[in-house]
Amino acid sequence: MFIAAPLFKREQLCFFMKKHILISTFSLLAIIANAQDEKMITDRPGFTIDPATTEKKWIQAETGFYRDTEKKGFGLKNHFMQNPVLAIKYGVVKRVELRIITELATIREEAINGTDIYKGLNRVELGAKFNFLDGKGAIPKTSLIAHYHFNHLRTIFKDTIDGADFRLAFRNNISKTVSIRYNAGMLWRDFRFDPYFLYSLSPGFNFGERWFAFIEVYGYFWEKYHPMNSLGAGLAFYINDNLKVDASAGIGLSKLAPDNFYAFGASFRFRTSKKAE
Numbered sequence: 001m002f003i004a005a006p007l008f009k010r011e012q013l014c015f016f017m018k019k020h021i022l023i024s025t026f027s028l029l030a031i032i033a034n035a036q037d038e039k040m041i042t043d044r045p046g047f048t049i050d051p052a053t054t055e056k057k058w059i060q061a062e063t064g065f066y067r068d069t070e071k072k073g074f075g076l077k078n079h080f081m082q083n084p085v086l087a088i089k090y091g092v093v094k095r096v097e098l099r100i101i102t103e104l105a106t107i108r109e110e111a112i113n114g115t116d117i118y119k120g121l122n123r124v125e126l127g128a129k130f131n132f133l134d135g136k137g138a139i140p141k142t143s144l145i146a147h148y149h150f151n152h153l154r155t156i157f158k159d160t161i162d163g164a165d166f167r168l169a170f171r172n173n174i175s176k177t178v179s180i181r182y183n184a185g186m187l188w189r190d191f192r193f194d195p196y197f198l199y200s201l202s203p204g205f206n207f208g209e210r211w212f213a214f215i216e217v218y219g220y221f222w223e224k225y226h227p228m229n230s231l232g233a234g235l236a237f238y239i240n241d242n243l244k245v246d247a248s249a250g251i252g253l254s255k256l257a258p259d260n261f262y263a264f265g266a267s268f269r270f271r272t273s274k275k276a277e
Contacts, residue, residue: 038241039238039241039244040054040060040241040242040244040267040269042060042062042236042244042246042267043062043087044062044064044087044246044263044265044267045064045214045234045236045246045247045248045263045265046200046202046214046216046218046232046234046248047183047200047202047216047218047230047232048169048181048182048183048200048201048202048214048216048218049129049145049167049169049181049183050169050171050181051129051131051140051141051142051143051169051170051171051181052131052141052143052171053091053094053095053096053097053129053130053131053143054089054090054091054097054269055091055269056091056092056093056094057091057271057272057273058090058091058269058270058271058272059088059089059090059269059270059272060088060089060090060091060097060267060268060269061086061087061088061089061267061268061269062086062087062089062265062266062267063084063085063086063087063265063266063267064082064084064085064246064263064264064265064266065081065082065083065084065085065263065264065265066080066081066082066085066261066262066263067079067080067081067082067261067262067263068080068258068259068260068261069258069259069260069261070252070258070259071259072110074112076110076111076112077110078107078108078109078110079106079107079108080105080106080107080108080258081105081106081107081108082103082104082105082122082263083104083105083106084103084104084265085101085102085103085104085123085265086101086102086103087099087100087101088100088101089129090272095130095131095132096128096129096130096131097128097129098126098127098128099125099126099127099128099129099145099147100124100125100126100127101123101124101125101127101147102121102123102124102125103121103122103123104119104120104121104122105118105119105120105121105122105123105156106118106119107119107156118156118157119156120154120155120156121153121154121155121156122154122156123149123154124149124150124153124154125147125148125149125150126147126148126150127145127146127147127148128145128146129143129144129145129169130143130144130145131143132144135171135172135173138172140170140171140172141170141171141172141173142168142169142170143168143169144166144167144168144169145166145167145168145169145185146164146165146166146167147164147165147166148162148163148164149162149163149164149165149188149189149190150162151163151190159190161190161191161192162190162191163187163188163189163190163191164187164188164191165185165186165187165188165198166185166186167183167184167185167186167198168183168184168185169181169182169183170182170183176206177205177206177207178203178204178205178206179203179204179206180201180202180203180204181200181201181202181203181204182199182200182201182202183198183199183200183218184197184198184199185197185198186198187220194222194223196220196221196222197220197221197222198218198219198220199218199219199221200216200217200218200219201216201217201218202214202215202216202217202218203215203216209238210237210238210239211235211236211237211238212235212236212237212238213233213234213235213236214233214234215231215232215233216231216232216233217229217230217231217232217253218230218232219253219254219257226254226255226256227254227256228252228254228256228257229252229253229254229257230250230251230252230253230257230258230261231250231251231253232248232249232250232251232261233248233249233250234246234247234248234249234263235247235248242268242269242270243266243267243268244266244267244268245264245265245266246263246264246265246266246267247262247263247264248262248263248264249261249262249263250262
């Protein structure tokens, strides 16, 4: 078993981060603005990122829990759990947002001779989203999203080599109720190895003023290796324009993908100034 950090220090860090995330979440929920602005657009639920950026001088938080299962044979399974993932986004100027993503995780690996469990900090990413093209007609709204991965800060399978990712995010609005989002990009788990190529395609549907549903197919592929493809669907509900809850689930379509997964979470935003510009 690989030990990423001394147990005492790792447990202290996990406890501190969980406490900090919970306190921050409830504090932010308590001061969410009730301004009559357009509804926020979020990246979650799902794998596909929307090209919309956080409004200038607003902070938007998106958090949730995720679990997937991978069958290994002989009745054994591997489980991966986000508990939770948290993305904080800030609108610096119009069309540009800064992003930080952290993830506490639990990995459970079952074997005939026992079960290994790893817990701790699994992701620390810093990045930005740049919207450089508005959609009109057949021309999609288009943004570039990029993150730097601080792998050396992880406490699960800590690595001295960092990584990165980028993707182009597109959205075509077919009507007031139907849109199609799609992404394409690359991911370096760390800079020692060749990148993964990533893709996604996700039709979305608005029902009334508060409901949003989607389906998506997405995955990764590598040259000379089998792809990792998945199919998912989800539903989101706007409690108000600045607060949204969601749930999603899906299945793997290829051997390397998880056999099944589900997630649920919430997103909210608030102004950092009295008047958004």
